[in-house]
Amino acid sequence: MHETPTPHKPRVLVGIGNPERERRLLAGLAADKFVVAGRCLDAPSLVEQAVEVDAVLASADLHRLSADALIAVREAGVPLVLLVDPSDVARYNGHAYLLPSGSGQPEVVAALAQAIERGAVSDDKRPIEAAAGGARESCDGRGRGVIALVSGKGAPGATTMAMGLASAFAAMGRRVLLVDADLRGGAICPFLDLDPRRGLVGLTVGTRAGEVASLDDELQAAGSFHVLAGIERPEIRDRLVPEQAAAAIRELEPSFESVVVDLGETLAGVASHVTNAVLRMADEVLVVTTADLAGLWNARSCLRYLQESGGITTDRVDVVINRHVGRGHYAAPEVQRALGVRVLGTIPEDRRAARVAVSEQVPLTTVGGAAARELRAVANALTSSETTAAADRRLAQKPQRSRWRRSPVEARR
Numbered sequence: 001m002h003e004t005p006t007p008h009k010p011r012v013l014v015g016i017g018n019p020e021r022e023r024r025l026l027a028g029l030a031a032d033k034f035v036v037a038g039r040c041l042d043a044p045s046l047v048e049q050a051v052e053v054d055a056v057l058a059s060a061d062l063h064r065l066s067a068d069a070l071i072a073v074r075e076a077g078v079p080l081v082l083l084v085d086p087s088d089v090a091r092y093n094g095h096a097y098l099l100p101s102g103s104g105q106p107e108v109v110a111a112l113a114q115a116i117e118r119g120a121v122s123d124d125k126r127p128i129e130a131a132a133g134g135a136r137e138s139c140d141g142r143g144r145g146v147i148a149l150v151s152g153k154g155a156p157g158a159t160t161m162a163m164g165l166a167s168a169f170a171a172m173g174r175r176v177l178l179v180d181a182d183l184r185g186g187a188i189c190p191f192l193d194l195d196p197r198r199g200l201v202g203l204t205v206g207t208r209a210g211e212v213a214s215l216d217d218e219l220q221a222a223g224s225f226h227v228l229a230g231i232e233r234p235e236i237r238d239r240l241v242p243e244q245a246a247a248a249i250r251e252l253e254p255s256f257e258s259v260v261v262d263l264g265e266t267l268a269g270v271a272s273h274v275t276n277a278v279l280r281m282a283d284e285v286l287v288v289t290t291a292d293l294a295g296l297w298n299a300r301s302c303l304r305y306l307q308e309s310g311g312i313t314t315d316r317v318d319v320v321i322n323r324h325v326g327r328g329h330y331a332a333p334e335v336q337r338a339l340g341v342r343v344l345g346t347i348p349e350d351r352r353a354a355r356v357a358v359s360e361q362v363p364l365t366t367v368g369g370a371a372a373r374e375l376r377a378v379a380n381a382l383t384s385s386e387t388t389a390a391a392d393r394r395l396a397q398k399p400q401r402s403r404w405r406r407s408p409v410e411a412r413r
Contacts, residue, residue, distance in 0.1 A: 009033055010116050013049055015040035015058040015065075016083075025057070028105035034112065043069035048273055050078045051280075051311070055116050057108065059101065060084040060092065068247035070095040075246060075281040079115035081108070096121055145283030146249060146259045147382060150266035150275075150306070152298025157322040158288040159187055160354070160364055161347070161375065162262035167363035168379035170224035174257040178222070179249060180230030182264030183237045183272055189229050192222045193361040199229025203248060204239035215252060223362070228252070230262075246277040258383075267298075267305045279310045284382065285317045286344070291329035296338060303341060318344040320378060325349045345378035347371050 012034045016022035026036055037053045040046040042063040050056050050073045058065065060082055073080050074095055082096035089098055097115045099107060147165070151158040159182065166178040180188040180199065189196040202218040219226045228248070231237050253259050261282070263275050279285065285306065289299035299319065306312040319339055321332060324346050332343040350364075350371035357364045365372045 009035045010054040010112070011035045011037040011052070012112060013038050013040065013046065013053040013056045015043070015046045015056070015062045017059050017061040017063065021059075025105065025108060028109060029057075029112075034109075047072045047076075047277070050080075051076050051276070053078065055112050056080045057112060058082055058096075060088060067095075068244050071247045071250055072277055072280075074120055075250070075277070077120045077280070079118065079120050081111045081115050083108075094121065146253060146261060146278075146281060147284045147286060148261045148263050148279060148282035149286045149288055150263045150279075150302055151288045152267055152295070152300075152302040153265060154290070154295060154298050156288050156290045156295055156298075157347075158182075158264055159191065159262050160357075161286075161288050161320065161322060162260050163188065163191060163363040164365045164372070164375040165379050165382070166225045166227075166258070166260045167223070167365040168376045169258040169260070169383070171365070171376070172379070172383065174383075175255070176225035176258045176260065177219075177228065177252055177256040178225055179228045179259065179261040181245060181274060181278055182262050183231055183240070183274055184264055184270065188227060188262065189232065191358070191361060192227065192363075194220050194222060194227055194229055196229060196232050199227070199231070200240060200245060200248070201229070201231050201233075201236065203244045204231070204236055215248060219252075223366070226256070240274055245274045246281055249278065250281060265302075266310075267301045268309065271305060271309070276310060279306070279312060283316070285312055287317060287319045287341070288322050289319060289335075291321045291324050291331075291335055291346075296330070296335060299339060303339060314341055318342050320344050321346040323347065323349045344381055345374055347374045347378070 012029060014022065014026065014029075014036055016025060022039070029036055038049050040049065040058075040062070043065040046056065046058060046062065047069050056073055056078055058080065070080070070082075070092070080096040081099060082092055083099050083101045083103065084092050085101050092098055097111055099111050103111075149158045149162045149165075159180075162178060166176050169176045178188065188194065189199075198218050198220055200218075219228055221227075231240060249259065249261065261278055263278060265271075266275055266279070287299055287302055287306075289295045303317070306317060307314070319335065319341050321335060321343060325348070330338070332346050336343045348370045350369045353364055353367045353369035353371055356367045360367070365375050
């Protein structure tokens with residue numbers, strides 16, 4: 001006897017402002033073989049829980065529902081059915097499947113089924129702010145994507161590498177934005193002699209719903225590139241709503257050819273909702289690690305979090321080895337084999353250049369040396385259409401003096 005498999009019931013997250021209307025819709029969803037995975041009273045909780053469901057049903061009058069929240073749900077790849085007044089259709093078009101607010105239960109159920117079948121609304125439509133005439137134009141009509149830098153424990157140098165990559169991209173003649181989204185310990189301001197009162201902190205001080213206020217005023221110039229600084233005071237970090245950070249980056253992205261985001265430590269128990277929101281929108285994720293046993297152990301924890309909790313597929317992830325000292329550290333092919341992720345580059349330890357960069361408050365790539373050369377090579381690989389082939393060639397050219405050593409971590413599996 002073979003048991004008939006139980007059909008999958010789509011999980012729907014519901015955020016309706018009217019309790020009576022919500023009660024009727026919940027009954028209808030249950031009758032039509034949906035599973036109500038949760039109920040939300042405001043937009044921040046809806047964004048936080050959206051990653052765990054098959055679809056979202058919300059009303060435009062949900063408390064604190066803003067353009068940022070809708071962008072965050074869309075970036076998570078979750079289809080959203082939004083109940084709106086006919087007069088507000090133009091405002092919300094492009095971010096959700098829209099239904100008149102007075103639609104009955106059959107229409108809502110049919111819309112949810114269709115949304116789940118089709119997936120999230122396409123990203124090629126105008127953002128909400130554009131409908132109101134507030135969107136900025138791209139400097140060349142094309143966005144170049146978002147590169148997020150993460151790491152495991154141990155401070156392997158993600159911030160230093162983020163600043164170096166931003167500087168290297170700018171040296172190519174590109175318009176570059178560096179974002180400090182490491183809410184646990186971002187340190188870009190002191191490294192680059194910037195004003196800590198400007199940056200993401202500006203998003204925590206009472207903007208009106210649906211707006212990202214004065215982003216141009218929050219940007220600072222750091223030589224050849226621009227910086228959106230982070231939040232240094234721990235007591236105000238919790239005020240930054242996840243969708244605000246993601247929406248701010250998405251709003252700024254069309255004006256820049258390269259966007260580099262420093263997310264710092266990214267692993268279970270440490271990563272914030274802001275981290276997860278930015279990871280979902282990143283086109284490329286770089287895991288920064290040292291090539292000793294402890295560093296690779298921590299890098300594996302970071303990779304596990306990206307794949308299991310963040311839903312980040314390995315085709316979007318590369319590894320960069322930092323502060324490599326040769327003897328005593330594993331070579332790039334060994335690291336690649338142990339972690340199961342391609343190594344894009346190896347940055348050697350260069351203490352003299354690091355001291356000069358810190359003293360002069362400039363990126364490492366501007367002071368010269370071996371580390372600067374390798375950082376520029378990583379930047380070139382990231383901007384090349386043949387990134388994989390270039391990385392594989394560099395790996396093949398590396399001397400294999402340490403080939404006899406057992407690979408780290410993999411022997412402990």
